Amino acid sequence: MPSIFSYQSAEVDWCEGNFEHSTVIAEYYNTEWAPRTSQASQACARIELCSQKLSLLLAGIFSTYFHMTLSYVGQLLDELSILWTLAVAYAFWYPRIYFPKCIKSRKHFFWLSGVTTVISTLMSFIKPAFNAYVLNCIAFHLLYLTWRELKKCNDKRVHRMAAVMVVWWVLAISSWISDRWLCGLWQAINFPYFHSFWHVLIAMSLLYCCPLVIYFDVTYEMPSFKPKLGYWPSDSWPVVVPYVALEEPHKQC
Numbered sequence: 431m432p433s434i435f436s437y438q439s440a441e442v443d444w445c446e447g448n449f450e451h452s453t454v455i456a457e458y459y460n461t462e463w464a465p466r467t468s469q470a471s472q473a474c475a476r477i478e479l480c481s482q483k484l485s486l487l488l489a490g491i492f493s494t495y496f497h498m499t500l501s502y503v504g505q506l507l508d509e510l511s512i513l514w515t516l517a518v519a520y521a522f523w524y525p526r527i528y529f530p531k532c533i534k535s536r537k538h539f540f541w542l543s544g545v546t547t548v549i550s551t552l553m554s555f556i557k558p559a560f561n562a563y564v565l566n567c568i569a570f571h572l573l574y575l576t577w578r579e580l581k582k583c584n585d586k587r588v589h590r591m592a593a594v595m596v597v598w599w600v601l602a603i604s605s606w607i608s609d610r611w612l613c614g615l616w617q618a619i620n621f622p623y624f625h626s627f628w629h630v631l632i633a634m635s636l637l638y639c640c641p642l643v644i645y646f647d648v649t650y651e652m653p654s655f656k657p658k659l660g661y662w663p664s665d666s667w668p669v670v671v672p673y674v675a676l677e678e679p680h681k682q683c
């Protein structure tokens with residue numbers, strides 16, 4: 431019986447051919463691009479930002495290990511690190527106004543997120559190949575929340591950043607699905623690399639998602655600050671890094 435650590439013991443195998451470019455790396459291009467996800471993270475100035483940065487870093491490392499080995503353990507680590515990254519984001523930044531009625535404080539919501547994530551972690555061993563679909567569905571909830579927030583917001587910069595985030599995400603999820611479902615077609619034309627595109631495109635989407643999450647959080651939790659979305663080095667450059675800046679309104683006296 432093969433060990434859960436052995437090469438190709440995972441339940442899924444992505445479209446890219448295995449061991450075509452190296453004898454130790456199963457999927458060369460997917461392994462190459464997997465760590466890019468971690469680069470979407472932000473400055474580590476507060477405990478919540480540090481934990482998010484750490485969990486994204488782990489997601490990048492485990493994803494690299496998964497594509498390198500295609501092992502069962504690699505697959506589970508990859509999926510569980512995404513689950514816990516999402517859990518950290520929800521626990522810290524889920525707006526209070528959307529809390530279920532029975533939850534009275536952020537501390538209670540923390541517990542709810544923790545218990546739900548522990549149960550989901552245990553359930554994820556049942557059918558690991560199914561987990562990735564469930565994780566992708568969480569993005570639909572993030573889209574719904576974004577839409578609810580945009581309805582209340584008149585700032586054109588926020589609408590623009592959300593639109594760009596959604597475009598990157600649509601491209602990302604299309605690449606992920608086409609690698610999963612249309613592999614025969616991509617192999618026939620000798621271009622089985624759509625999963626590696628997913629890694630880059632989801633990182634781009636997260637790059638726009640992070641400032642937006644902080645923007646909405648500051649609006650709710652630090653009302654004395656006025657958050658402003660911007661692009662480095664300048665709005666008009668073709669290649670930019672989105673950011674959020676906090677301005678404290680001048681006190682009257």
Ligand SMILES: CCCCCCCC/C=C\CCCCCCCC(=O)N[C@@H](CO)[C@H](O)/C=C/CCCCCCCCCCCCC
Pocket residue numbers: 467472482489490493496508512515516519562563565566568569572573595596599629632635636639640641643644
């Ligand atoms: C201030 C910062 C707030 C940030 C909040 C964002 C929280 C992001 C949480 C997790 C993102 C991790 C996604 C990285 C995935 C990398 C690993 C990977 O690609 N694994 C694949 C196999 O290699 C696996 O098949 C993928 C499974 C599905 C993952 C689904 C992730 C959903 C992430 C949602 C991103 C939101 C972007 C905006 C959507 C509107």
Ligand SMILES: [Ca+2]
Pocket residue numbers: 443444445446447448457
């Ligand atoms: Ca493969």
Ligand SMILES: [Zn+2]
Pocket residue numbers: 460464493497625629
């Ligand atoms: Zn991957």
